[in-house]
Amino acid sequence: MADHDLSGFERTTFTHGGTTRKVLRRGTGPAVVVMAEIPGITPKVLEFAERVAAIGCTAVLPVLFGTPGRDPNPAAHGWLRSGAYTASTVAKVCVSREFTLLATGRSSPVVGWLRALAAAEHQRCGGPGVGAVGMCLTGGFALAMAVDDRLLAPVLSQPSLPLAVTARRRARIDVSAEELAVVKDRCANGGLRVLGMRFRGDRLVPGDRFAALRRELGDAFTAVELDDADANPDGLISPHSVLTEHLIDEPGQPTRDALDQVLDLFRDRLLSDRGAAAGVRSGLGVPAAEAGSPPGR
Template identity: 45%
Template structure:
């Protein structure tokens, strides 16, 4: 993740990586993953299974985006979520200056279950705001592997709800981490191009 962040810095952007859970710098091992999941499961800041609800941590992330935009200026802020945080970039669009939201393999609420697999981790009111911003010209970029069991049918929901405003980038196979562990260069290129189009 840090390596990908350095690429974004090299492309000319300021990057902030909020530490929401887990141990900073820890490798992705079964033990570190279990510890992070335990931390997530007891935290009230995250929704894990509930549908039709915006994750509570979105309020803090929106505040962070507003502060960064006030400090650095520019046309807006990019937000990129991965896996558990994949949908957070969508939630940040609600009342923050996020003009380049990227959803990499959004995986909450946790599947299984048809309803959870399709849920965007947003309340109906927040989804209406996102749809309004998209109708006014905002775009949303999404990346996933087509056979990733963790992303459920969220891309179908995004396509239905956002229409042409949702830019859908998909890769063959069962991988998961589109710009990091299972890196797809076409995905990295799509993210950097999306940032260039919306943040410069």
């Protein structure tokens, strides 16, 4: 692939709590917040967003790190420049106070900003609620965002925080105990469903993490766990990115089936009568202005 020029995507900004970030948007209908993996919003992340828009939703992509549209593949910029770009992005994330990489029992501070974005997008786009997809570093953010009743369809794609450097961290996800309790209650009493996906051999997303989510959320957590052999062999790293870099976009492929499950969740929860009923049960439709400033150019 090559760099994406962002054609077809509206470019805006969103401000909350004194922090302004760029936001890309495509489509119409209920909002789905798409949070990219490192090194940022790559052409393949944008392809995923285009699929979200194609089913009748608005794909909303906050720029949390990296250069939107830049292709990290060395074929696009050469090994030296591509490696330097990825390393620079990782370094900036590591020193940022917005991302909690190692600590257990708490969410990254950026999640508050993301909740406000989701609330404002629900107000803007309408519908029964909002969906969210987190990938790798941002994977667990979708779970922490689900303390807000507006979030009806959280997807955790290869959630990699906290970094699995100890046994305790391997069995945890980056959400506080208080937030997890709210999500558990929504699962038990509000019909919330949480979708997670990983490759079985992925050391960044150990099986212990998904086992813990099963224990905490019960049948409300659907785990899609793929064999490493199911990954696109052209990926530059070992099997990791289910919806983007390691997707084999062909009918019958396990990664394509995983992608279809994500889109089906959005259809069910955001576009169907069932989703509308879930929104009513959750008390959605409350003005979201207090959660953050409306996006603007």
